[in-house]
Structure formats: structure tokens, C-alpha cells
Amino acid sequence: MRTAKLSLVLRQLRDHGPRSRARLATELGLTRTAVSALVAELADLGLVRAAGVERGGMGRPGTSVELDGAAVCGIGAEINVNHVAVIALDLAGNVVAEHRIALEAHKLAVDEVLDRLVELIERTDDDVRASGAHTIGVTVGVAGLLDRPREVLTVGPNLRWRDVPVGSELRARLGAAYPVSIENEGNLAAIAEAVPGDPNRQDILVIFGEVGVGGGIVAAGRLLRGHQGYAGEFGHMIVEPGGRRCGCGRVGCWETVCGLRALLDGAADPDDPMRDPALSLDERLAELNRRADLGDTRTIAALDAVGNWIGIGAAMLTNALNPSAIVLSGYFAEIGHHMRPAIEEHLLAGVLAPQAGGTRVEFSTLGFTAAVRGGAAVALEPVFDDPTLVAPPRAAALLGGDR
Structure with missing residues (x-):
């Protein structure tokens, strides 16, 4: 019961921002004495701190409290076709460390890609400890179909991976330093976009575009996984029968007409400098934006063509699910204003319903960090479930800096 009440207070501060003890008591249906004791315990755990004076209402102003959590971090990591990336967020969502390496994962051995990712995770954990915090857990997102119970990537069409036991391979490399979990990267991006406490982000579809196209479904604030956990593979809806062959082996998948390859094929010839493999994804997108801003007709036509296909697929999904918003992430967000x-x-x-059933089109502000941010949030979730998992700072100091 005590743990549940600590969790209630911590989640209320996360979802709704700084609050006085009196306000927390009213919102949570607890006594002021009980809330004061809970806040004191959370402060001793290093998870909340004083946040100034809250004014308004009757009586004397109260001192508000807010999430602190600078002593604990979650690490999110990602394996994608063009990069591996890692981020560490503290409990309040602040970035403590961030690293990314560009690589062509589909051209490398699985072991090499995993080794590079582990190097980044360990470097990030070193940064976390150097900041005076400790890592509570790591969540790794992978591009493809994931068998979550076994933590096996069964099919990664664009990575060209099959039946890779990502979970066991990473644990073997990282040891028992902290809990490690594996998730689909599209689901993690959706978790990052479903902002706790924001009523406009509780029923959304997140569509993430890069070489492949994937995403996640959030309904009533909860991730919708589907019967076997494979929901969100939007990129493999068949939208153009008889069209281009997809990396999955089928023909006419949505990602063949709106993935990054489709855009680059439409916007530039093979010998165009923009197709140079040495260019990073950010550089290519910057060049596409530059050409579109200058009115280059071929670039604009390519963007319009991809935008048409994004809209067609988004309409199919909206007819089925009627979200409040479709959040376009990944490369879609970087150049989406043109589309x-x-x-x-x-x-x-x-969409059959009038005015698209009220579904809005929004663009992510998280860029290519959505999946790793979602991973860090998932890694931190156990602390919100049970704040006592975090040792008080004084106890941690006695334990020393061991991992």
C-alpha cells in the first residue's frame, strides 16, 4: 500500500507538473499529513524536490514540489538501418548523455552491430555515473518484427536480420549491470510521443519514416501491441499491388512508395551528389529542404508524390482506428512541411467520416530521437511503479561507485 501511494504521488508530478502538498492531497484523495510524509520519503530517495511557491486559491501559499530524479537515469538505445543511437534521460526527462554512430547495419555482421551498440551503451552509462547518477535500466529498440517473450528479432527486412536473439546477445555483452529489455523501435517512438497528462496525445498513431516505415498505436494512453505483439507494422500494408518489391519480399508495401528510398529515387539520379553514401541522413534531408525551398521542380514533385502516398496510407489507418492525431516522425517530420x-x-x-473524423496531422518535434527517448522512458517506468527501487542517495554513497 505504501509503495502504491508513493507511485501515485510520483506519477501525478510527472503527468501534471509541480504541485503543492495540499493540492496533491486534494487530487489524490489523501490527507495532507499522508501526502507530506510521502513527499518527504520521495525527497529522501532523491526523486522530488522543492519547486517554489504555489499561489492561488484560499489560504496561505504552499511550497510546491516537482520531480527531481537527477540521481537516476534510464537509457534508451536503438538499432536502425543507418545508425545505432543511445540516450540517457533522468526521471524528469532531461538529457544526461547522448551518442549516435552512423553505419550501414544491413551490410555488417550482426555481432559487429551489437558490439558497436554496446560500446555506446557503456559510454553512456559512464557519462551517467560521471554526472553523479546511476542507470536503473536499458531498453533497446530494434527495427522489425520482435518476438517479445523470447526477445528475438524474427524478421528485420531492412536490417536483413532473421531470428536474432537480440536480448540474450546484449545481456551476454553487458553483464548484469542493469536490467535490459528489448522492444520494437516503432512502439518506443509511439511511447515517446504519447505525452503523459496531455489529453491530445492519448489516442494517436505514430508513423515513423526512415528507410522503412513503422510506428505504434496508442489508445487511451496505452500502447496497443496486438494479439502477438506485432501491431504497428504500417509499412507493410499493401497499397500498390504490382508495384515495387519490398525488402520483406512482398510487392507494393506502403514503405516502397513513402520510405526514404522512394523519395531519394524520385528526387535525385543515382549520380547526384545527394546519393553519396558518405552523406549522413541529416545532410541528405537538409539538401532536400534546401532544394525545395529554392523551388526545384523535381524535388517538389518527389515530395508531393511521397506526400500523396503518406496521405493515402494515413487515411486507411484513420478509417480503421480514428485517432485524435497522426504524428509523423523520423524523416517525415524533418521535411514534412513540404508534404x-x-x-x-x-x-x-x-476518410469516410466528415473532416477526417477529427484526426489531425502533426509532426514530431523529437526528430530521430523518438525511439531512444521512448526506450529511456520505458527503462524508467519501474521507478514510477515502485519508487523504493531507488536507494536513498546516502545509501548509494556508502555502496560506492560499483555498477
């Missing part, structure tokens, strides 16, 4: 008119036109035309 918005085409996307919205086809969304409105393709």
Missing part, C-alpha cells in the same frame, strides 16, 4: 498539403488532401479525401 503537408498533399498529406492532408488525401487524408480528407480518403
Whole structure:
């Protein structure tokens, strides 16, 4: 019961921001004495701190409290076709460390990719400890179909991986320093976009575009996984029968017409400098934006064509699920302002309900960090479930800096 009440207070501060003890007591249906004791315990754990004076209402102003949590971090990591990336967030969502390496994962051995990721995770954990915090857990997102109970990537079409036991391989490399969990990267991106406490982000579809296209479904604030955990593989809806062959082996998948490869094929010839493998993804997107801003007709036509297909697919999903918002992430967010008119036109035309059933098109502000941020949030979730998992700072000091 005590743990549950500590969790209630901590989640209320996460979801709704700083609050006085009196306000917390009213919102949670607890006595002020009980809340004061809970806040004191959370402060002793290093998870909350004083946040100034809360004014308004009757009586004397109260001192508000807010999440602190600088002593504990969650690490999110990602294996994608073009990169591996890692981020560490503290309990309040602040970035403590961040690392990313560009690589062509589909051209490398699985062991090499995993080794590079582990190097980044260990470097990030070193940064966390140097900041005076400790890592509570690591969640790794992978691109492809994941058998979550076994933590095996069964099919990664664009990585060209099959039946890779990602969970056991990473644990063997990392040891028992902290809990490690594995998740689909699209699901992690969706978790990052479903902002706790924001009523406009509780029923959303997140569509993440890079070489492949994936995403996640959030319904009533909870991730929808599906019967066997494979929900969200939007990129493999068949939208163009007889079209281009996909990396999954089928023909006409959505990602063949709106993935990054489709855009680059439409915007630039093979010998165009923008197709140089040495260019990073950010550099390629910056060049696409530059050309579109200058009015280059071929670039604009390619963006319109991809925007049309995004809108067609988004309409299919909206007819089925009627989200409050479709959040476009990954490369879609970086150049989406050029595609918005085409996307919205086809969304409105393709949805049966008036005004697309109230579904809005939004662009992520998280860039390519959505999946790793979602991973860090998942890694921190056990602390919100049971704040006593975190040793008080004084006890941690006695234990020393051991992992």
C-alpha cells in the first residue's frame, strides 16, 4: 500500500507538473499529513524536490514540489538501418548523455552491430555515473518484427536480420549491470510521443519514416501491441499491388512508395551528389529542404508524390482506428512541411467520416530521437511503479561507485 501511494504521488508530478502538498492531497484523495510524509520519503530517495511557491486559491501559499530524479537515469538505445543511437534521460526527462554512430547495419555482421551498440551503451552509462547518477535500466529498440517473450528479432527486412536473439546477445555483452529489455523501435517512438497528462496525445498513431516505415498505436494512453505483439507494422500494408518489391519480399508495401528510398529515387539520379553514401541522413534531408525551398521542380514533385502516398496510407489507418492525431516522425517530420498539403488532401479525401473524423496531422518535434527517448522512458517506468527501487542517495554513497 505504501509503495502504491508513493507511485501515485510520483506519477501525478510527472503527468501534471509541480504541485503543492495540499493540492496533491486534494487530487489524490489523501490527507495532507499522508501526502507530506510521502513527499518527504520521495525527497529522501532523491526523486522530488522543492519547486517554489504555489499561489492561488484560499489560504496561505504552499511550497510546491516537482520531480527531481537527477540521481537516476534510464537509457534508451536503438538499432536502425543507418545508425545505432543511445540516450540517457533522468526521471524528469532531461538529457544526461547522448551518442549516435552512423553505419550501414544491413551490410555488417550482426555481432559487429551489437558490439558497436554496446560500446555506446557503456559510454553512456559512464557519462551517467560521471554526472553523479546511476542507470536503473536499458531498453533497446530494434527495427522489425520482435518476438517479445523470447526477445528475438524474427524478421528485420531492412536490417536483413532473421531470428536474432537480440536480448540474450546484449545481456551476454553487458553483464548484469542493469536490467535490459528489448522492444520494437516503432512502439518506443509511439511511447515517446504519447505525452503523459496531455489529453491530445492519448489516442494517436505514430508513423515513423526512415528507410522503412513503422510506428505504434496508442489508445487511451496505452500502447496497443496486438494479439502477438506485432501491431504497428504500417509499412507493410499493401497499397500498390504490382508495384515495387519490398525488402520483406512482398510487392507494393506502403514503405516502397513513402520510405526514404522512394523519395531519394524520385528526387535525385543515382549520380547526384545527394546519393553519396558518405552523406549522413541529416545532410541528405537538409539538401532536400534546401532544394525545395529554392523551388526545384523535381524535388517538389518527389515530395508531393511521397506526400500523396503518406496521405493515402494515413487515411486507411484513420478509417480503421480514428485517432485524435497522426504524428509523423523520423524523416517525415524533418521535411514534412513540404508534404503537408498533399498529406492532408488525401487524408480528407480518403476518410469516410466528415473532416477526417477529427484526426489531425502533426509532426514530431523529437526528430530521430523518438525511439531512444521512448526506450529511456520505458527503462524508467519501474521507478514510477515502485519508487523504493531507488536507494536513498546516502545509501548509494556508502555502496560506492560499483555498477
